[in-house]
Amino acid sequence: MKRVLIVDDSISVARQLEKIVTGSGEYDVVGHAKNGAEALKMYQIHRPDLVCMDMNMPIMDGLTALRTLMTMNRAARVVMVTSLGGVGDKFTEALRLGARNVISKPFEEANVLQILREACV
Amino acid sequence: MAVKFFGQFLVERGAVSPDKLLEAIDLQDRTNLKFGEVAMTLGFLGEAEVERVHDAQRGEDLRFGDMAVKLGLLTPEQMQQVITWQKNNHLYIGEALVKVGALDSARVAKLLEEFKADQAPYLAGAVMIPEGVDNPQVWEMAADLTFKMLARVANLAFRPGPCVLSQSFDAKHLAAAMDFSGSLRGRYLLSVSRGVQQAMARAILKESDVSGEPKEVLDDTVMEFINIVCGNIAAKGAQMGQNLEIDPPLVVAENDQQVSVPPEFIALSFPLYFADGEGAELSLWIAR
Numbered sequence: 001m002k003r004v005l006i007v008d009d010s011i012s013v014a015r016q017l018e019k020i021v022t023g024s025g026e027y028d029v030v031g032h033a034k035n036g037a038e039a040l041k042m043y044q045i046h047r048p049d050l051v052c053m054d055m056n057m058p059i060m061d062g063l064t065a066l067r068t069l070m071t072m073n074r075a076a077r078v079v080m081v082t083s084l085g086g087v088g089d090k091f092t093e094a095l096r097l098g099a100r101n102v103i104s105k106p107f108e109e110a111n112v113l114q115i116l117r118e119a120c121v
Numbered sequence: 122m123a124v125k126f127f128g129q130f131l132v133e134r135g136a137v138s139p140d141k142l143l144e145a146i147d148l149q150d151r152t153n154l155k156f157g158e159v160a161m162t163l164g165f166l167g168e169a170e171v172e173r174v175h176d177a178q179r180g181e182d183l184r185f186g187d188m189a190v191k192l193g194l195l196t197p198e199q200m201q202q203v204i205t206w207q208k209n210n211h212l213y214i215g216e217a218l219v220k221v222g223a224l225d226s227a228r229v230a231k232l233l234e235e236f237k238a239d240q241a242p243y244l245a246g247a248v249m250i251p252e253g254v255d256n257p258q259v260w261e262m263a264a265d266l267t268f269k270m271l272a273r274v275a276n277l278a279f280r281p282g283p284c285v286l287s288q289s290f291d292a293k294h295l296a297a298a299m300d301f302s303g304s305l306r307g308r309y310l311l312s313v314s315r316g317v318q319q320a321m322a323r324a325i326l327k328e329s330d331v332s333g334e335p336k337e338v339l340d341d342t343v344m345e346f347i348n349i350v351c352g353n354i355a356a357k358g359a360q361m362g363q364n365l366e367i368d369p370p371l372v373v374a375e376n377d378q379q380v381s382v383p384p385e386f387i388a389l390s391f392p393l394y395f396a397d398g399e400g401a402e403l404s405l406w407i408a409r
Contacts, residue, residue, distance in 0.1 A: 010345040010348065013345055016325070016326065019327070083349045084352045086129060086353060086355075091129050092128075095132075100139070103133070105352060106349050111133070114135070
């Protein structure tokens with residue numbers, strides 16, 4: 001089982017994602033962080049195999065958290081899950097910072113699982 | 122199921138790797154020169170004149186070419202020559218991906234067709250904005266995308282009423298908002314009746330019954346809905362040349378509160394009518 005940390009300020013998105021990833025039988029969700037700062041703390045505690053990270057969050061946004069996370073662990077596997085995926089500058093910045101891929105909201109279950117599987121390779 | 126650009130579509134589909142896409146984008150950045158760079162290449166402007174145009178742009182919102190003409194540094198004919206040069210030498214992302222060896226031309230053409238089909242649901246429909254409002258095409262797009270997302274994401278059937286300028290906003294059962302800044306500044310607000318909120322929650326949480334959900338979760342589904350819509354508006358806006366930054370969503374009013382529009386904003390109101398007397402209102406507050 002791969003261990004996943006979900007980072008999103010929305011409770012409903014976290015619930016949706018948790019349902020999708022645990023429902024596949026391939027992942028355990030180790031925690032839900034509501035902003036980038038919480039994500040960095042929880043990453044150090046849980047050392048997950050994969051992080052699903054929103055971009056637009058209060059306190060610390062997802063791209064700032066991604067930048068810091070990649071300096072903490074260059075091999076970290078992060079997939080951004082965001083409504084801003086279609087904004088070219090945000091998408092390419094996420095990839096340049098080391099995100100494995102970017103999933104746009106609204107997302108579909110099959111697409112999420114396919115991208116997470118590829119990110120874990 | 123969202124507004125995308127072609128490169129993102131290809132990576133999401135696994136048709137190209139993130140590294141190859143970044144290589145192609147870097148090639149585009151090196152090839153697609155800015156207006157001032159082309160004007161220098163063609164010998165129309167020197168470095169000092171380019172800098173003068175940039176300085177003037179800080180004080181007045183004009184595109185480089187228009188400003189250069191206004192300052193008397195370029196003739197309108199020279200400006201047109203620069204635009205034509207840019208157009209003739211523009212490297213599109215599909216071409217760049219072929220050049221970096223990520224795809225062949227036939228595969229690009231096939232994927233482009235698939236991309237167009239994927240994005241067809243997000244082509245602009247008919248929304249009328251009152252005369253005299255700046256950037257009407259952006260607000261048309263924002264309203265149109267909201268209507269499409271209400272149908273596609275929230276599974277709601279409704280009839281939009283005509284857009285009117287308004288001085289106040291009816292919060293209904295709950296009103297959530299997102300502030301935007303960048304090339305345009307304002308606030309996106311959506312108010313929903315109780316029944317619409319419940320329908321939205323059922324769709325977003327993918328649950329057939331949400332009657333036992335706490336208020337915090339139900340409110341969050343409305344905020345997440347507008348987060349999805351505004352993110353996609355920012356993506357469409359980028360395609361239209363508008364840079365829109367959005368803040369996280371927040372609840373701004375509830376329980377039928379009437380909210381006055383602050384004088385620094387123009388408000389566009391879009392009433393939405395549902396069956397059984399349920400309702401919603403989209404309000405776009407645009408900084409004057």
